[in-house]
Amino acid sequence: MAPLRRAASAAVVLLALTGLFLLVFSPADAATAAVEGGELRRKQSDGGYSYNSTLAHILVEYASAVYTSDLTSLLTWTCPRCEGHTKGFEMIEIIVDVEKCLQAFVGVAPDPRSIIIAFRGTQEHSASNWIEDLFWKQLDVTYPGMPDAMVHHGFYSAYYNTTLRHEILKSVQWAWKTYGRLPINVVGHSMGGALASFCALDLSVKWGSHKVQLITFGQPRVGNPAFAEYFNEQVPRTIRVTHENDIVPHLPPYFYYLGEWTYHHFAREVNAVT
Numbered sequence: 001m002a003p004l005r006r007a008a009s010a011a012v013v014l015l016a017l018t019g020l021f022l023l024v025f026s027p028a029d030a031a032t033a034a035v036e037g038g039e040l041r042r043k044q045s046d047g048g049y050s051y052n053s054t055l056a057h058i059l060v061e062y063a064s065a066v067y068t069s070d071l072t073s074l075l076t077w078t079c080p081r082c083e084g085h086t087k088g089f090e091m092i093e094i095i096v097d098v099e100k101c102l103q104a105f106v107g108v109a110p111d112p113r114s115i116i117i118a119f120r121g122t123q124e125h126s127a128s129n130w131i132e133d134l135f136w137k138q139l140d141v142t143y144p145g146m147p148d149a150m151v152h153h154g155f156y157s158a159y160y161n162t163t164l165r166h167e168i169l170k171s172v173q174w175a176w177k178t179y180g181r182l183p184i185n186v187v188g189h190s191m192g193g194a195l196a197s198f199c200a201l202d203l204s205v206k207w208g209s210h211k212v213q214l215i216t217f218g219q220p221r222v223g224n225p226a227f228a229e230y231f232n233e234q235v236p237r238t239i240r241v242t243h244e245n246d247i248v249p250h251l252p253p254y255f256y257y258l259g260e261w262t263y264h265h266f267a268r269e270v271n272a273v274t
Contacts, residue, residue, distance in 0.1 A: 049237050051270045056241060058085040059215050063189045066105055066118040092175055095167045104164055106171035114183045115175050117168060117199060121190030139224055148260060149227035159198040168199060186214045190248055193219025204235045213237040218246045221263035231266040240269045
């Protein structure tokens with residue numbers, strides 16, 4: 001297994017793209033800004049589902065821990081990021097796809113008592129190329145069962161066409177058999193947030209939206225307006241935490257004049273303004 005570098009260790013990654021200097025914040029930055037003193041702005045109606053800053057503070061620690069490359073310490077939950085609010089977490093499975101540079105884990109949290117599914121985002125050494133690619137990425141896949149809903153092929157394939165989906169579904173079923181039918185919290189930062197979105201949608205369609213909650217940090221757009229509308233219906237318990245100086249939530253770009261042929265976020269954004 002090739003060594004996996006942590007992508008979230010730096011406070012910020014400075015990138016030069018299209019002649020501009022853009023700040024990309026780590027998951028800890030997003031949560032700190034959102035939970036500890038930042039002004040919170042909901043950009044879209046929450047539909048009765050409110051933002052819980054305490055829960056966000058807890059879940060972002062899982063979104064950070066999944067970047068750990070020392071899999072032994074991650075499995076035993078003894079890594080430097082495996083402390084604080086996540087103490088007592090029981091790991092069920094770590095899923096690693098070395099070829100696709102993907103990493104996720106499934107486990108059971110003591111507080112709130114729930115199944116946690118966390119997805120790693122882009123690794124630090126490839127972040128600049130990944131963000132640059134997002135500027136030009138076209139909608140290129142029709143979401144199954146929704147002829148008007150189009151999504152980003154790379155994000156879609158990373159969840160549905162790798163080992164991630166099979167192993168996650170298997171782990172959730174094992175957890176329910178062992179611990180009872182606990183609710184599910186799905187989390188991810190940056191690209192990990194995009195994968196978490198597809199996972200939350202998959203689980204909601206399969207087992208019901210009342211069982212699934214999604215919180216992402218600095219995630220990019222993943223589909224067009226038709227997909228966003230479908231997602232809102234299927235995964236109503238969703239929060240996207242963003243930061244005013246993070247470029248990633250603005251990618252791939254939104255062009256209003258393209259209608260259904262442009263990317264569009266699904267609902268309930270909480271914007272942290274420092």
